[in-house]
Amino acid sequence: MLFNQNTSKSYNNPQVASQVVRGTIYDRNQRILAIQTPYWGVYLHLNAIKDMQLVSEVIAPFVQMNPQEIQNKAQSYTTYAQIKERIDDRMVQPLLDAIQKYSLRGQVNVEKRMGRTYPAQFHASQIIGFTNTEGYGIEGIELSEEAHLNPYPEIGTAPVTYGQDITLTLDLDIQYALDVQLQQIADQHNPDYAMAIVLDAVNADILGMGSYPWYDINNLSASKMEQRRNNAVNLLYEPGSVFKLFSLAAVLKAGQAQTSETFDCDGSYTFQAGASRITVNCTAVHGEVDERTMISKSCNGAIVHWALQTDAKAFYDILTSFGFNSSYDIGLPSRARSQIAPPSTWSGRSQATISFGQELLTSALHLATAATALCPSGELLQPNLILRRTSPVDGSILYERERVVIQSVLDSETTSLIRSGMLMATEDGGTGVRARVAGVDVGVKTGTAQILNPLTNSYEDGTVLASTLAMVPIDNPKYIIYIGAGNPKGDTIWGSNIAAPAVANLVQSLVSQGKLKAKDTEVR
Structure with a gap:
């Protein structure tokens, strides 16, 4: 009986679609960011060619190469040359x-x-990413959403399987305006890198995100690694004075510092750290400083004085509640984590230097997101980059982002005080006066952060990051804007002179696009 058994088995492979069409990527207004299209390439059967000189001369005009370039390229192949x-x-x-x-x-x-x-x-090239020659996502949304954009062929008789369409939160009009400002900064100040974000203050949708230097995705072979890096998301750095907004918020929430007493700034502030005396300098003599003028004049001495009056753990815990020890999943392949070391590791000067934005690492995304907690509700929101995923067959919505509150951080009184200080910064005498826009209440915090030289472990011979964080309109913010430029060169290095004017220009663009209304605009 054993010898008569038929031990062979037969398998019938299921019928599947012969073609998969990769899904399309759109901005929030359904303008195409990435789409599957046919293209034609030119190839040579080297073993069949009888006269390479003739072949190269015939095809040269059509491939925009000279005959010798064609012959040289063909030599790198053995049988079939692209x-x-x-x-x-x-x-x-x-x-x-x-x-x-x-x-x-x-x-x-x-x-x-x-x-x-x-x-x-x-535009948005580091966000979108690209595919390889086989059609698989390699970077950006093309990589992180590969399973949705490029699914396995479906079982059945349908000849084509369609990938899902993905709509990003980006608004190309805002993206273009933002990138124009980054290019102007690049042209005028020649930074090593720059980054910018425009965030919807109400739901934390990322409406624009720029990273300089950039590259044309359609000409990928000409790009370099530094051009493909998304500085707005993946670059961690010491933020400098823009961080004073969150340090002040932590001080006010802890309620231990004597902020009701004005601080007398004589241009420097000295404090005892163990056996050492440490002096922190200001850029000017600020005179009497309260919470609002600390923001508007960016007084180092005042924020250090108040931070040192605050319990270290409370200070750290509140800063952590702003997201400065976390990473955000916005749908991109990588998730940079903001970092503040715990108080148990701090030196005698750590709390002071953290208060004005040193001894911590964060990103543009973290700073803009933390600013959502400075809105009237005081709620820290989850940032969004993917708005929805839909079926290209019937248009049904397969996923749609929701407004997510990570936690409630501040009360409305505290947020109001901080925003009023940001508005003062754009008034005469404030560091952000060049961000002022007629008819629009813009609130800002400027910053010029020294960047540590890792080789010498010193700030003295390092470079700077010029930046500005803005909220507009400041009373009830609709947009949060962050712009930063690393190692600017030329006649100025200050965030007030580099990033603040870019904020003003961007706000003017939002007004021109009808996305903001100036107070003196006539309704007809």
């Missing part, structure tokens, strides 16, 4: 005609393939 991955669609038929005319069929192939096109070019 001469041009993509040619202009308008060149396809003329090239086919030339191949026919010179009897080069079988020697030259013009192949049609499917690939990605990115209409926005360099």
